[in-house]
Amino acid sequence: SAVISQKPSRDICQRGTSLTIQCQVDSQVTMMFWYRQQPGQSLTLIATANQGSEATYESGFVIDKFPISRPNLTFSTLTVSNMSPEDSSIYLCSVRGQGSYEQYFGPGTRLTVT
Amino acid sequence: RKEVEQDPGPFNVPEGATVAFNCTYSNSASQSFFWYRQDCRKEPKLLMSVYSSGNEDGRFTAQLNRASQYISLLIRDSKLSDSATYLCVVNAKGASGTYKYIFGTGTRLKVLA
Numbered sequence: 001s002a003v004i005s006q007k008p009s010r011d012i013c014q015r016g017t018s019l020t021i022q023c024q025v026d027s028q029v030t031m032m033f034w035y036r037q038q039p040g041q042s043l044t045l046i047a048t049a050n051q052g053s054e055a056t057y058e059s060g061f062v063i064d065k066f067p068i069s070r071p072n073l074t075f076s077t078l079t080v081s082n083m084s085p086e087d088s089s090i091y092l093c094s095v096r097g098q099g100s101y102e103q104y105f106g107p108g109t110r111l112t113v114t
Numbered sequence: 115r116k117e118v119e120q121d122p123g124p125f126n127v128p129e130g131a132t133v134a135f136n137c138t139y140s141n142s143a144s145q146s147f148f149w150y151r152q153d154c155r156k157e158p159k160l161l162m163s164v165y166s167s168g169n170e171d172g173r174f175t176a177q178l179n180r181a182s183q184y185i186s187l188l189i190r191d192s193k194l195s196d197s198a199t200y201l202c203v204v205n206a207k208g209a210s211g212t213y214k215y216i217f218g219t220g221t222r223l224k225v226l227a
Contacts, residue, residue, distance in 0.1 A: 001160070033215075042201060042217040043158070056210055092157055094215075101146045101205045103215060105157040 002027050002095050004106035012112045013083055020079045021109045023093035028073035031096035033103070034066070038089045046091075049076040083113045115140055120202050120218035128226050131192050135221045137185040137202030144206040145213060147178055149187045152199045152220065161187075161200070192225045199223070 003026040013019050023032065032049040046066055047055040055068035070076045080087050090108045097104065120137045127133045139147075147164035162169065164176040164185055175188040185202055202218035 042219045043215075044217075045214055048212065048214070056212065058214075059209070101213065102148065102160055102163060104160065108157050110155075 001097065001102075001104045002029060004093060004095060004104060006093060006106040006109050008109055009107065010110040010112075012114060015084050015113055017083055018079055018081045019083065019111060020077050021091055021093075023076045023078070023106055025074045025095050029095040029098070030073070032070060032076045033094040033096075034068060034076070034078045035092045035094060035105075036089045037092060037108070043092065046078070049078075049093075080111065083111075085113045087111065088113045116219075117141060117206070117216045118202055118204050118218040120200075120221050122219055122221060124222040124224055126224045126226055127192055129192055129194060131225075132188065132190050133192055133223060134189075135187045135200055135202075135223075137187075137218055139183050139185070139202075139204045139206075139216075141204065141206040141216075142180075142183060144183075144204045146205040147185050148203040148205070148215075149174075149176055149185075150201040150203055152201055154198075158201055189223075192223075194225050194227060197223055197225045 005024045007022045034046045035043040037043045046061045047057040049068050049070040051070045067079045092108045093106045094103045118139050149161040150158040151161045152158040164178045168177040173190045177186045199220040201220045204216045208214045
């Protein structure tokens with residue numbers, strides 16, 4: 001399995017500001033994903049980060065709110081824009097293993113918006 | 115109806131007990147299936163993939179019934195360290211045509227001394 005790191009691990013932000021979360025993987029991976037886990041709930045897929053092209057967003061998530069970059073096969077960023085308290089959540093990046101459908105998750109970024 | 119349904123629990127069981135979790139899914143075209151374990155304030159960790167023939171890993175046994183669209187996880191000889199939330203995950207084709215993970219809400223297990 002891949003080793004995945006995320007920065008920052010946590011942050012407290014004011015409403016109206018933006019936060020960029022970084023995800024770094026120790027090996028090249030084709031598929032990277034960004035998820036949100038709201039308090040007491042399970043994970044919801046925000047988007048698939050595609051290398052060299054625009055991310056693919058799930059229903060309910062838009063690029064203006066959650067812009068994603070994927071400059072290479074080991075790195076991606078997710079920005080949470082114009083934050084409101086409803087964006088308080090854990091944001092996790094995930095990668096798919098080579099040749100399988102198994103996914104591995106980063107440690108998450110715990111975001112609190114005040 | 116949720117795409118992946120689990121009993122949220124909590125299941126409180128004594129050490130050494132056998133406990134089983136069930137999960138149902140609605141998309142008959144689902145391709146692959148997994149159980150993840152999530153400890154409090156941690157990321158989900160892959161526990162095991164679930165194969166059509168069923169599979170076992172130590173004290174853990176997973177089974178898949180495609181006809182009934184049902185997945186199960188059996189934990190034998192429960193340990194205190196098994197206390198966690200167990201997430202049922204189905205890999206199914208989304209509206210965009212690509213496969214994606216769909217998570218159940220998780221079943222909380224607490225093993226008591």
